[in-house]
Amino acid sequence: MKRRAAMKSLGVALGGLVALPAWANSWTPDSIGNSTLLALNDEILLAEIVETFIPETNTPGAKSLKVQQFVQRMIQDCYDDTAKNTFKQGLLKTEELALKANNKPFVQCDAKQRTDLLLQMSNDAATKPFIGLVKNLTIRGYTNSEYYLVNIAKYNMVPGFYKGCVPVG
Numbered sequence: 256m257k258r259r260a261a262m263k264s265l266g267v268a269l270g271g272l273v274a275l276p277a278w279a280n281s282w283t284p285d286s287i288g289n290s291t292l293l294a295l296n297d298e299i300l301l302a303e304i305v306e307t308f309i310p311e312t313n314t315p316g317a318k319s320l321k322v323q324q325f326v327q328r329m330i331q332d333c334y335d336d337t338a339k340n341t342f343k344q345g346l347l348k349t350e351e352l353a354l355k356a357n358n359k360p361f362v363q364c365d366a367k368q369r370t371d372l373l374l375q376m377s378n379d380a381a382t383k384p385f386i387g388l389v390k391n392l393t394i395r396g397y398t399n400s401e402y403y404l405v406n407i408a409k410y411n412m413v414p415g416f417y418k419g420c421v422p423v424g
Contacts, residue, residue: 290324290327290328290331291331292327292330292331292339292342293327293343293346297343297346298323298327299362300346300349300350300360300361300362301323301326301327301346301389302318302323303318303361303362303369304323304349304361304369304373304389304393305317305318305322305323305326305389305393305396306318307366307369307370307373308373308389308390308393308394309322309393309394309397310366314402314406314407315402317393317396317397320396320397320400320402320403322393322396322397322400325392325395325396325399326389326392326393326396329392329395329396330342330388330392338388341384341385341388342385342388342389344385345376345382345384345385345386345388345389346385348376348381348382348385349361349372349376349382349385352372352375352376352382353368353372356368356371356372356375357372373386377390
C-alpha cells in the first residue's frame with residue numbers, strides 16, 4: 256500500500272528536520288576535526304599565508320578565526336585532485352621562493368616580506384592559480400565566520416523587529 260510508504264518517508268523527513276538544527280548548532284572548528292590533507296609544517300605555513308591576506312588589526316585576523324582549517328577542509332572535501340595538487344605544489348613553491356628571496360622560511364619572514372612574496376607569486380603564471388585559490392577560500396572562510404557575520408555583517412538569523420520610523424532617502 257502506498258500510504259504506508261508515504262507515511263514512512265514523511266516520518267524520516269520530519270525526524271531529519273528536527274535533528275538538523277541541533278546537529279548544525281554544535282559545529283565548532285574543533286568538532287569538525289583536523290584535516291588529513293597537510294602535514295603539521297604545511298598547516299603552519301598555510302596559517303601564516305591566510306594571516307598575510309587578512310592580518311589581525313583591531314579585528315581578529317584569519318589565523319585567529321582558524322580560516323586555515325576552513326581552507327584545508329574545503330580543498331580536501333570539495334575540490335578535485337588537480338586543485339589538491341596545485342595547492343600542495345603551491346605551498347612547496349611558497350617555501351622555496353621565501354628561502355630564495357629572504358634566506359629564511361616564510362613563517363619567519365616579516366609582514367612586508369610576506370606581502371611582497373605573495374604579490375610576486377600572484378603575478379607569476381605558474382603560482383597564480385595557487386594564490387587565487389587560497390585567497391578566494393580565505394575571503395570566503397573569513398566572511399562566513401561567526402565573528403564576521405555577527406559583529407560586522409550584523410546578521411540576525413530571525414529578525415523579530417520592525418522599525419517603521421526610519422527616514423527614507
